[in-house]
Amino acid sequence: MKLTILKDYLNDSIQHVSKAISSKTPIPILSGIKIDVDSNGMTLTASDTDISIQSFIPIELNDLNIIELERTGSIVLSAKFFVEIIRKLPAAIVEIEVKDNFQTVIRCGSSEIQLVGLDPEEYPTLPSIEEYRRFQLPSDLLRTMIKQTTFAVSTNESTPILTGVLWTVENGKLKFTACDRHRLGTRETNIEVASDFQLNNISISGKTLNELAKILPDQNTLIDIVFAENQVLFKLSSILFYTRILDGTYPDTSKLIPQSYQTELVINGHQLADAIDRAYLLSREEKTNIVKLIMNEDRTIEISSSSSELGKVTEQLETTSLTGELLRISFNSKYMLDALKVMDSELIHIGFTGAMQPIIIRPEETSSLLQLILPYRTTN
Amino acid sequence: MKLTILKDYLNDSIQHVSKAISSKTPIPILSGIKIDVDSNGMTLTASDTDISIQSFIPIELNDLNIIELERTGSIVLSAKFFVEIIRKLPAAIVEIEVKDNFQTVIRCGSSEIQLVGLDPEEYPTLPSIEEYRRFQLPSDLLRTMIKQTTFAVSTNESTPILTGVLWTVENGKLKFTACDRHRLGTRETNIEVASDFQLNNISISGKTLNELAKILPDQNTLIDIVFAENQVLFKLSSILFYTRILDGTYPDTSKLIPQSYQTELVINGHQLADAIDRAYLLSREEKTNIVKLIMNEDRTIEISSSSSELGKVTEQLETTSLTGELLRISFNSKYMLDALKVMDSELIHIGFTGAMQPIIIRPEETSSLLQLILPYRTTN
Structure with a gap:
């Protein structure tokens, strides 16, 4: 892998995906950010197994050349130091070169950084999402619904299902429910789906939804939300945000x-x-x-x-x-x-x-x- | 004691003096703020014995009536709750009334707060400062000199004298010195004093100077600084800031x-x-x-x-x-x-x-x- 890239684009993508990095991951390779470069552009991936975030930087955008590609390839770089150093580099263009044994050299202005990389072959593959249920939601509405419910989820890890927000869809209505046994918050909204579209027992970690809210675009754009067997995928413009569906059966709160x-x-x-x-x-x-x-x-x-x-x-x-x-x-x-x-x-x-x-x-x-x-x- | 006072003036003064309140004082009465009201106005006092701060609010300022006085008196109120509640009161005018047994009632708009006060007679008296050595310094310069030296003081409490900034005056020059055995910072400035004016071995806690810097006025005004036997007094417009001089002899760093x-x-x-x-x-x-x-x-x-x-x-x-x-x-x-x-x-x-x-x-x-x-x- 060898290329130059505009620092601001690289930095933005790194900041986004780094939200999925956990400081106490038991899997060493997940302390790194995976970088894949092909003829379309650069894909950055980070994951803590519960959340995975992928960000894509195209070679060219609106006639602006973002990447000058010399050689494609992949590498995993330890996130801790990489995230901060990229932000502080002195010039606008960053050169990245991966040599033998995953040795990576980053050059920018007067700075040269040599990093010990990790084998990208060891990085786990992201879940494949069969898109059998999906709908769209404006980013502002999604952010508001998250804010109006996540504070009421349980923080008690002994009942993991209650640490999530329950998503249900019935009769064209999406409903969020959060409950910690002392309080309950619900928020409904109409969505455009087929009349027989149903969702039930989809519980997504409140913490994860708060992380998602942070990277939702400020402009009010439509977010694609795709539901698979045990994963939900949020498609933002250049970011894919994957999260696990919590195990267990969410209790019936309607009687309350x-x-x-x-x-x-x-x-x-x-x-x-x-x-x-x-x-x-x-x-x-x-x-x-x-x-x-x-x-x-x-x-x-x-x-x-x-x-x-x-x-x-x-x-x-x-x-x-x-x-x-x-x-x-x-x-x-x-x-x-x-x-x-x-x-x-x-x-x-x-x-x-x-x-x-x-x-x-x-x-x-x-x-x-x-x-x-x-x-x-x-x-x- | 009974009076009404404009909330903003009371709140500002409380915020200033509360910087002297220590959460872990061994002397219970020092967890409170002392309020003294006489025919001139209200004086608030707080102290952790190392620092004491006094703030004065006049009855009238530039034809604006700040206090409507009905009855003079004194009281000590627990700072913890008092500082926050005054800030959050709903209306512009606050009524304070001290009844029997130091029972204090604060009324403001639709709020009534009853506080269990403490006996003001038990509050320690502030050190009396004989003004035998003094000079003036512009507030901006004092703030800059504090910022340029305090970071270099020692944080090791086993040598208390090095946790302070040494103040010396010789030949009309004021010098700050801070040293933690690994580094040293000094800053000098000319001051207007008699040619034989001398100061030596005056060491003031770096932490205290940082607290002082926070309440120094933004406008560049002259600050009176008065040195007594074992205390230094900083006179800001309506605030008196007392601090203890650290015990011990500051080492000679000039050879370094x-x-x-x-x-x-x-x-x-x-x-x-x-x-x-x-x-x-x-x-x-x-x-x-x-x-x-x-x-x-x-x-x-x-x-x-x-x-x-x-x-x-x-x-x-x-x-x-x-x-x-x-x-x-x-x-x-x-x-x-x-x-x-x-x-x-x-x-x-x-x-x-x-x-x-x-x-x-x-x-x-x-x-x-x-x-x-x-x-x-x-x-x-």
């Missing part, structure tokens, strides 16, 4: 969501979040995060928290409407803040079915987004 | 600096720093940080580092001038980068007196700033 409410509250979400945030500051010192909500006859609500050592925070808030039975209910303020943060309308609707029953938070205007948190059992 | 050089190198400091930074990336992986500098007959230099596992980085650099004996010398690249980062001119001068002797780095044009690093003893 009440069909009707005893009490319904409509309130400005920002004001509520700010008030809970102040009460959280105190409850955090008590390490419980518990705040209390009391509904008053005059349709105001009181948010409070207290600490025997430090004192008490009390917040009075007007509501837009408050109907049904007046409740006193306690909950984890951190969970409530997380749920309020992803609401996409100013007015939010909170439904209650009793002091010991799930609290349902959703935007006042739409029902495509729903967050559920379980209350705390307290003595008063 | 060679009077003449065998080899002198003048080079672009940014290009040298970038080249060393790339070599550092590799040497860091070897956990040694060692890079090698080789001087060539053609007046170029070569910077290199190598790792048996990863490979080798070689950088060729032009020099502006290179005179004297051609050397091969190895040094800690991190120390060299730290020294180059604070140079205030493009061209820098590096002086050598042999491969085992101190390396002296200074700007080409001025001699008020000087950095010294010791080379590594290597086999070739």
Whole structure:
């Protein structure tokens, strides 16, 4: 392999694929980035077996010569040092030459870097994806849906399936579900698929989806999403992002969501979040995060928290409407803040079915987004 | 104590003094901020015994009424929660009322916060400063001098005196010295003092000076600096910053600096720093940080580092001038980068007196700033 390449293109691709590198991989070759060069261009691959990312740099793009190819070939270079040094090279054009025994020389301006490469034959091959189910989603919508659900996945590795976001498709509706046994977040959207298109029990790691969100293009472009036996492939313009589907059966959470409410509250979400945030500051010192909500006859609500050592925070808030039975209910303020943060309308609707029953938070205007948190059992 | 105060003024003052709060103070009352209110205004005090910071908020400033005073008094409030809650209060005016048993109520918009206060009588009194030696320094210059020296102080607590920056004044010149046995940084400046004004063996903690730098005003104003028996007081416009002088005798470092050089190198400091930074990336992986500098007959230099596992980085650099004996010398690249980062001119001068002797780095044009690093003893 021998070529010169424009540094900025090489650097961008390396930054993208390096997100799949795990610092504690048990497979030594996966600590490297694989570089394959053929007559079309350069393909970079990185993988931690759960995620694999591939980025392609063409020889030429819009009449701009990105690569001057002298000899095709492949090499694997240790990511740790390679990722940083490429970013810091002094000139715009980088020469890469692979010699005998995978010895690799990188030249750029006044710098010469000799790297001990690894045998590309030892690098595992990426899963082959049979494209039997696929649909498209705009990148902005995908990023928003990820943000509105991943925070609610479980961080407890003893139930791996709950560390993922469940993807289901039924009746032309894609639904994301995340649940950690204390709270649940769901977000739906219509997609263009055949009427009999179905997806179920596809759970994708929340962490992986957050990594994907970081490299989704800023311009709102359509992302191809392809589902195979145990892999999902996201096709971005020049990047392929592969992820494993989590093993196991995702529990049925549909029964958790009440069909009707005893009490319904409509309130400005920002004001509520700010008030809970102040009460959280105190409850955090008590390490419980518990705040209390009391509904008053005059349709105001009181948010409070207290600490025997430090004192008490009390917040009075007007509501837009408050109907049904007046409740006193306690909950984890951190969970409530997380749920309020992803609401996409100013007015939010909170439904209650009793002091010991799930609290349902959703935007006042739409029902495509729903967050559920379980209350705390307290003595008063 | 009872008053209302504009939140932004209160918040700014709290943020300033809270820099003196240590999370692990052995004296419980020092985990609090002391508030004293008299007919002139409000004084906030925080201290960890090494540093004490006092901030004053006047009743009125430029015809703006900042405080509406109803009743004077004092209280100590636990900093941890107080600092954050004030920042997050919902309205522009904050009411503070201290009731019996130091119970304190803070009201702001729809929020009411009850705090368990502490007895202000138990708060230690600040050192009284007899102003027998003092001078002034522009805030920008003081900040620069701090930045150019503190990185070189020792982090080893077994020799506390070396964790400080030595301040000396002689012949109308103020000099900062920092030294950790492997490197030394000095910066001098002329100050306006009587010709017989002297300071010696005043060592101030590098950490403390970095905290001071953070609250120095952005506008270039004159800072009053007052030296007492074992304290130094920095007088900023509305802030008093007290710090302890470190115990012990600062070692004489003047002998370390060679009077003449065998080899002198003048080079672009940014290009040298970038080249060393790339070599550092590799040497860091070897956990040694060692890079090698080789001087060539053609007046170029070569910077290199190598790792048996990863490979080798070689950088060729032009020099502006290179005179004297051609050397091969190895040094800690991190120390060299730290020294180059604070140079205030493009061209820098590096002086050598042999491969085992101190390396002296200074700007080409001025001699008020000087950095010294010791080379590594290597086999070739």
